[in-house]
Amino acid sequence: DQVVDYDQWALVSEVVLNVEPGLLDEKNTLAFERFTSDGPLALLPISTDQHTYSLVWCAPLAQVQKRLTCTDAEFAAELRQQFGRRISIQHIGPRKSFPLGMNWxxxxxxxxxxxxxxxxxxxxxxxxxxxxxxxxxxxxxxxxxxxxxxxxxxxxxxxxxxxxxxxxxxxxxxxxxxxxxxxxxxxxxxxxxxxxxxxxxxxxxxxxxxxxxxxxxxxxxxx
Ligand SMILES: Cc1cc2nc3c(=O)[nH]c(=O)nc-3n(C[C@H](O)[C@H](O)[C@H](O)COP(=O)(O)OP(=O)(O)OC[C@H]3O[C@@H](n4cnc5c(N)ncnc54)[C@H](O)[C@@H]3O)c2cc1C
The missing domain is CATH 3.50.50.60 (FAD/NAD(P)-binding domain)
Structure with missing residues (x-):
């Protein structure tokens, strides 16, 4: 059996985005993943009629704790900075976190x-x-x-x-x-x-x- 602790946590939430025209396909089925130096950041589409995404943002615990406790406006600004300026955040749902590892x-x-x-x-x-x-x-x-x-x-x-x-x-x-x-x-x-x-x-x-x-x-x- 094998257990690996990656020293990363996942912050998860649901976010509604404003997206620059032309960035997405018509049906809104595109998922995005950015590989930041602290860990991957993914936005996965949940609904096809509005730009609602499941956010999975992986990082070391101290950073995740900061992002869990900061205001929605601070969180949105940092997410936009990490993800790129072609999106802006309309709404952020409740934020939760999970430890990440491998367990075989x-x-x-x-x-x-x-x-x-x-x-x-x-x-x-x-x-x-x-x-x-x-x-x-x-x-x-x-x-x-x-x-x-x-x-x-x-x-x-x-x-x-x-x-x-x-x-x-x-x-x-x-x-x-x-x-x-x-x-x-x-x-x-x-x-x-x-x-x-x-x-x-x-x-x-x-x-x-x-x-x-x-x-x-x-x-x-x-x-
Ligand atoms: C942040 C994050 C993002 C992810 N994103 C993806 C993705 O994009 N694509 C992908 O393929 N996978 C993804 N995964 C992995 C995916 O969530 C898991 O692979 C999947 O949930 C495994 O399903 P499961 O039914 O085997 O186990 P679980 O989802 O863990 O379900 C087990 C269930 O059993 C219940 N349970 C446990 N013990 C007992 C007990 N004794 N009696 C009764 N019930 C019990 C638990 O409460 C739980 O509801 C992600 C995981 C995380 C953490």
Whole structure:
């Protein structure tokens, strides 16, 4: 089993934005992520009829505490400064925070007890992959067991053992990649910064690579 403390917390809230015309698609389905040197900052669309976003702003605890206790006006000004001047904040909902870490469980199966989703692995939200991975855990578990299997102890043990093995590669790739992104993007080393920028540019200007990466993120490794 493995536990990593990233020394980062996520401040979450719901915000309504005023957005510069032309910045968003018509249906308002674009999500934004900025990699700041303290941690990622993401705005994820919640509604398609107005510019309401779920805000996830990751940073060390002291900064998060400041942002939890400052006034709405101060918070809006700092968010705008970090995110860019093409948005302004119309409304900020209640602010909450969560500690961020990685938690990996080697053994998913104990008798008839099976861990999936957050019970199997907890990820940093930098890549937004926790729910996807948990859904793939659930899907694979459904494939592995059926009522006839559950009724027979021996068959069930074999099926769950197969399930556990079948999840290793996909879980490991996503957890490692997420861990790499947290460490690589929250780092002040200029050499690493240049490499990071090159990797992002490569993605930006190579659509097939971007598509493959998105498919890996959405569907995981083929099982
Ligand atoms: C700030 C943040 C942003 C995120 N953003 C994304 C994202 O953009 N995309 C993405 O894919 N993932 C994201 N995630 C991860 C995502 O939230 C999790 O992967 C997902 O919630 C896991 O679902 P789950 O059902 O496995 O566990 P949980 O959501 O943790 O649900 C477990 C539930 O079980 C309940 N429970 C616990 N113990 C007991 C008990 N003994 N008895 C009864 N009930 C119990 C809990 O109260 C909870 O309601 C984010 C996570 C965080 C913290």
């Amino acid at each position: 469980r080697d053994k998913l199966v104990q008798g008839r007890r099976v861990a999936i989703g957050n019970a199997a692995q907890i990820l940093h939200p930098v890549a937004g992959q926790g729910l996807n991975l948990g859904l793939r855990d659930a899907m694979q578990l459904c494939r592995a067991v059926d009522p006839a299997t559950v009724a027979q102890e021996h068959r069930l043990a074999l099926a769950l053992n197969e399930f556990e093995k079948s999840r290793v590669a996909d879980r490991r790739v996503v957890v490692k990649m997420t861990d790499w992104m947290v460490k690589g993007f929250s780092n002040h080393n200029p050499l690493l910064g240049a490499g990071r920028q090159m990797a992002l540019n490569l993605m930006e200007f190579t659509p097939p690579l971007r598509r493959q990466f998105a498919e890996l993120m959405l569907f995981g490794l083929a099982v």
